[in-house]
Amino acid sequence: MAIRRGRGVAAINYPTGMNLGGDPTQALVHSTPTGNFMVTLSSVDLGQGMKQIMAQICAETIGVPTDRVVIDTADTDTGPHCMGTFASRGTHRAGNAVIQAAKEARQVMLEVAAEELEVNASDLDTDGQGNIQVKGAPQKSISIFDVALSAHFKRGRSISGRGMFLIPRSYPEKETGAMKPSTCYAHACTVAEVEVDDETGEVTVLTVKNVFEIGRALNPKMVEQQLVGGSWMGISHALYETTEPYYPNRDHGGTDFNQYLMPGPGDLAETEIIVLERPSADGPFGAKGPGEMCANPQIPAVANAVFDAVGVRIDTLPITPERILRALKAQAAG
Amino acid sequence: MAKVPVQFTLNGSETAEFIESGTTLLNALRDKIGDTSPKGGCHQGTCGACSVIIDGELKLSCLTLAETCNGADIKTTAGLAEGGVLHPLQRAFLDAFATQCGFCTPGMIVAAKVLLDRTPNPSREDVVEALSGNICRCTGYEPIIQAVLTAARANSQNAA
Numbered sequence A: 001m002a003i004r005r006g007r008g009v010a011a012i013n014y015p016t017g018m019n020l021g022g023d024p025t026q027a028l029v030h031s032t033p034t035g036n037f038m039v040t041l042s043s044v045d046l047g048q049g050m051k052q053i054m055a056q057i058c059a060e061t062i063g064v065p066t067d068r069v070v071i072d073t074a075d076t077d078t079g080p081h082c083m084g085t086f087a088s089r090g091t092h093r094a095g096n097a098v099i100q101a102a103k104e105a106r107q108v109m110l111e112v113a114a115e116e117l118e119v120n121a122s123d124l125d126t127d128g129q130g131n132i133q134v135k136g137a138p139q140k141s142i143s144i145f146d147v148a149l150s151a152h153f154k155r156g157r158s159i160s161g162r163g164m165f166l167i168p169r170s171y172p173e174k175e176t177g178a179m180k181p182s183t184c185y186a187h188a189c190t191v192a193e194v195e196v197d198d199e200t201g202e203v204t205v206l207t208v209k210n211v212f213e214i215g216r217a218l219n220p221k222m223v224e225q226q227l228v229g230g231s232w233m234g235i236s237h238a239l240y241e242t243t244e245p246y247y248p249n250r251d252h253g254g255t256d257f258n259q260y261l262m263p264g265p266g267d268l269a270e271t272e273i274i275v276l277e278r279p280s281a282d283g284p285f286g287a288k289g290p291g292e293m294c295a296n297p298q299i300p301a302v303a304n305a306v307f308d309a310v311g312v313r314i315d316t317l318p319i320t321p322e323r324i325l326r327a328l329k330a331q332a333a334g
Numbered sequence B: 001m002a003k004v005p006v007q008f009t010l011n012g013s014e015t016a017e018f019i020e021s022g023t024t025l026l027n028a029l030r031d032k033i034g035d036t037s038p039k040g041g042c043h044q045g046t047c048g049a050c051s052v053i054i055d056g057e058l059k060l061s062c063l064t065l066a067e068t069c070n071g072a073d074i075k076t077t078a079g080l081a082e083g084g085v086l087h088p089l090q091r092a093f094l095d096a097f098a099t100q101c102g103f104c105t106p107g108m109i110v111a112a113k114v115l116l117d118r119t120p121n122p123s124r125e126d127v128v129e130a131l132s133g134n135i136c137r138c139t140g141y142e143p144i145i146q147a148v149l150t151a152a153r154a155n156s157q158n159a160a
């Protein structure tokens, strides 16, 4: 009986969004009379940071500071349609819709500024600080605040835009059954190192080293925090979490946080995160969906590490001490 | 059912309310008094989201009857900022990106505050121990541990 060490590796491809009956998200953008921009969505920020990312995307597209943008994700009854926040699709789908809406709003904004400055709209550009100026002649400029006031009270224009992004439904080819379930994939690879106690079946994850390829990190610190949390959650799925440990028998399922196990702050593996950026062809500023993807590669990596350590293949999650001991017993019985 | 009066100090202010006998402190704070910083995660003492500080001790407000708090000194995360300036723990949580959905954050912060009040220079093990009653679904804990250690360092530098 001994503590045995093992190392496992796994790599994954993960689709951004899904393809059922088509996968749309819409967005509306409009300016207030004082030149702030509202983005209306029904996509939900559930902690992953969608509001921040959508504000960055809108600000970058219109050419204003991020703090001039307000994101309203309040109401799925009244907001423009979104399929929802799931399948790692939020940044990709809603981001593209926001870009389209913001471009339309920017165009109206430049047209109003052109009338005020008596130049062509195509000769104007934003300075990113809240002003619009003539290209090559920055002294000829007007603040977006004044443009918005003019649009509202003088010119009778609505500085607004409509955006929509749709991944159309993909039908399987009749002959081959081939289809295109997604247009955009994120990738990841994890190496996990574990110790397995072959007497108790207990697994300790010593280190997890993860590389994530996520298109472009629109907010690198928020990407990092999601990847760190996701890596933890992957280990949690690999070793701890289940509602039905003897599925399909429902006995002994956890009914509360006492019985539904997750690793706590004392059970953390040494975690390394490396981000690779290879901008996607159809993502907003090259982004893909890093969300759910980041909690996946740890699971097969840990399973492989357990195999490396004690020579048993556990193919049911979570990899509990009981499953390991049963497998070791079967192995010994030959 | 007859209502009973409760009276305590909440974040430095005298607070009085009539509540149904048997109301938890969590529900009294959130629904009657309007301090929604303690969160109701499990309502049975297993997640730590409802943590508050009662007379200097870390307590689960979901397992504390409000009527047992008469005369107590209660602190919640809502009372930590002073004059619009965030408490060093709040600042450190922000800087370390130690919050995602934020549901666990107020409980984590009061748990960390009780630790730092007693152990101004905690080890990593001390921090882990202090947070071990609080569940976080999002962050993987490491950013939270780092935030608490950073706040402790900031405190001791200010004291020095």
Ligand code: FES
Residues within 6 Å of the ligand: B039, B040, B041, B042, B043, B044, B045, B046, B047, B048, B049, B050, B051, B060, B061, B062, B063
């Ligand atoms: S709500 Fe009190 S411990 Fe979960």
Ligand code: FES
Residues within 6 Å of the ligand: A047, B098, B099, B100, B101, B102, B103, B104, B105, B135, B136, B137, B138, B139
């Ligand atoms: S930040 Fe979501 S539970 Fe901790």
